[in-house]
Amino acid sequence: MADNALESVLSITALFADYASALDERRFEDWTELFCEQCHYEVQSKENWDLGLPAALIYCDSRDMIQDRVTVLKDTLTYPYLHSRHMITNIRIHGDAGGAYQVSANYLVLHTTEEGETRIYSTGKYQDEIVFTETGPKFLKKIVIADTSAINNLLAVPL
């Protein structure tokens, strides 16, 4: 493995950490910057995904759509929790066909309520394609496949 391959692994790991902290700190503009302009972002329930059903909880096929989504969130969402925390593990690079790295990872998102109690909000898997641009690695494609479906927020937040 060449030195730059090792670097790629570390850069991709850093991308996931930046993705998590941008969401957890509600820096949504920073978060959208981690996607390519031409990109695909989708949140699916694992049940639907396994059955091949098309209905997605969130579906965006450009960064502009992602930005719109986030603007809506900022204006309308009354958060029923104080803090969000993303634990991202099992980051696995499967290959880099056509210049894009196929990467999977597991996530666990924890929410802490105003009373200070921490609960599991969602767990599942990321199935992503990552490309290296002049400004670092970015998501060309990100599919969130959520095991958890009993999410008590009517309006889905990005995972």
Add this chain to the structure above:
Amino acid sequence: MADNALESVLSITALFADYASALDERRFEDWTELFCEQCHYEVQSKENWDLGLPAALIYCDSRDMIQDRVTVLKDTLTYPYLHSRHMITNIRIHGDAGGAYQVSANYLVLHTTEEGETRIYSTGKYQDEIVFTETGPKFLKKIVIADTSAINNLLAVPL
């Protein structure tokens, strides 16, 4: 540290991710392939482990035994959950005496019920020996030491 030492770290990290996804996606045949033919796989409760008691929840001393175990599972287990998710963290290589890497890691397994609710199933520690074979790194020895003992599945599934 030589380049190949860095590679070893990344390969071992990938092995843990593959171990997790094989179990979570119930690809049990793929999962058994991650063990050496001559191997040792054991699931212990931390309480028993700390007291030096021999009783294991699962005990296999060859890949054949692991395969048998998995066949039984497939035929008899009526899963009380829909989805399983392994979060593996704190992967730590302690040394590589005699060609085998001594590696520890922490795990958290989450189960999601048919109602879509996610719960903690088990947490604990892996205490492993990993060797590099012609077909990549494999587990020579894997000891799962589970903190959680109130597991409500009568028949233990691999952790």
Add this chain to the structure above:
Amino acid sequence: MADNALESVLSITALFADYASALDERRFEDWTELFCEQCHYEVQSKENWDLGLPAALIYCDSRDMIQDRVTVLKDTLTYPYLHSRHMITNIRIHGDAGGAYQVSANYLVLHTTEEGETRIYSTGKYQDEIVFTETGPKFLKKIVIADTSAINNLLAVPL
């Protein structure tokens, strides 16, 4: 990235694993050895941290103070749980200004009760400064920012 930069990443990752296992195995003397003699260790609630309030749950500004803290713990704490498990993820190196690496990470601490049930104890973020000494990497500064505030232990244990 130079080879030694890659090594630093791996050493820092190992430091976090050692930090976790020392706490989980209650090897408090080993745990204190992971800090510099002149150091800063602080546990804050995220609420206070975000508001800029000074009140810390734990505040130590030298390794001696950390050692005192731990001695008190050993003598007085009647643990209401059997096992503790630290999951540390999203380790991110932000830079190394002035010889110290700025590193953040997320943590989840799980406690398992005597009845064998595992519960979320605390989740949050580490905001650290790490330096390389003759005896390996050590924490020059460690700030724990806990999302969870409904901690039912009167006497805070290190996180």
